Amino acid sequence: DAGVTQSPTHLIKTRGQQVTLRCSPKSGHDTVSWYQQALGQGPQFIFQYYEEEERQRGNFPDRFSGHQFPNYSSELNVNALLLGDSALYLCASSLANGGSTTGELFFGEGSRLTVL
Amino acid sequence: GNSVTQMEGPVTLSEEAFLTINCTYTATGYPSLFWYVQYPGEGLQLLLKATKADDKGSNKGFEATYRKETTSFHLEKGSVQVSDSAVYFCALSESGSARQLTFGSGTQLTVLP
Numbered sequence: 001d002a003g004v005t006q007s008p009t010h011l012i013k014t015r016g017q018q019v020t021l022r023c024s025p026k027s028g029h030d031t032v033s034w035y036q037q038a039l040g041q042g043p044q045f046i047f048q049y050y051e052e053e054e055r056q057r058g059n060f061p062d063r064f065s066g067h068q069f070p071n072y073s074s075e076l077n078v079n080a081l082l083l084g085d086s087a088l089y090l091c092a093s094s095l096a097n098g099g100s101t102t103g104e105l106f107f108g109e110g111s112r113l114t115v116l
Numbered sequence: 117g118n119s120v121t122q123m124e125g126p127v128t129l130s131e132e133a134f135l136t137i138n139c140t141y142t143a144t145g146y147p148s149l150f151w152y153v154q155y156p157g158e159g160l161q162l163l164l165k166a167t168k169a170d171d172k173g174s175n176k177g178f179e180a181t182y183r184k185e186t187t188s189f190h191l192e193k194g195s196v197q198v199s200d201s202a203v204y205f206c207a208l209s210e211s212g213s214a215r216q217l218t219f220g221s222g223t224q225l226t227v228l229p
Binding site: 003004033035040041042043044045048055056058090092104105106107108109110 | 158
């Protein structure tokens with residue numbers, strides 16, 4: 001049973017560029033969340049997608065956008081990159097109605113973005 | 117808004133020592149509380165959770181009790197092992213569902229043989 005997979009694992013961009021990160025959720029999961037983890041900090045919620053729509057959003061500017069596809073996979077796009085966008089970007093999947101697993105997110109290993 | 121405050125790290129212990137990592141929270145309503153663990157080179161994993169006051173979450177010898185009166189959810193283990201070396205994150209979810217998690221800043225634990 002494949003867990004949450006993310007790509008690419010590492011990438012380097014320059015200021016002003018755009019980046020797309022990809023995520024495949026754990027088999028059977030229908031909800032994808034994205035988090036930003038700066039070095040030495042805890043993850044911060046960016047947004048969550050369910051049924052191909054953004055269901056909830058954290059305190060991130062519009063430069064951060066996303067998409068969910070019919071197969072539940074997801075992309076995170078960041079435009080006009082800033083130095084401060086350098087971080088580990090984590091994807092997490094879950095079930096919208098998880099029953100006994102409510103509250104449990106399954107995380108991928110992340111995509112480490114460096115902005116120069 | 118919601119926030120989670122964790123004990124500053126890093127924490128270094130000898131094998132078989134007792135572990136406590138403090139966590140306090142601020143939230144409206146009645147949040148669910150979680151401990152996640154991040155082993156080197158791996159993604160975050162749920163370690164344990166508690167969904168209401170006085171609940172005790174436990175897993176792999178780790179325990180934490182949801183204390184509403186002190187807004188705390190301290191992580192404890194009676195005897196740590198080298199394999200417990202990891203970063204530990206306390207987190208809360210206001211709705212109790214797998215929606216928006218608010219994380220603490222993490223505590224790096226190193227256990228020496």
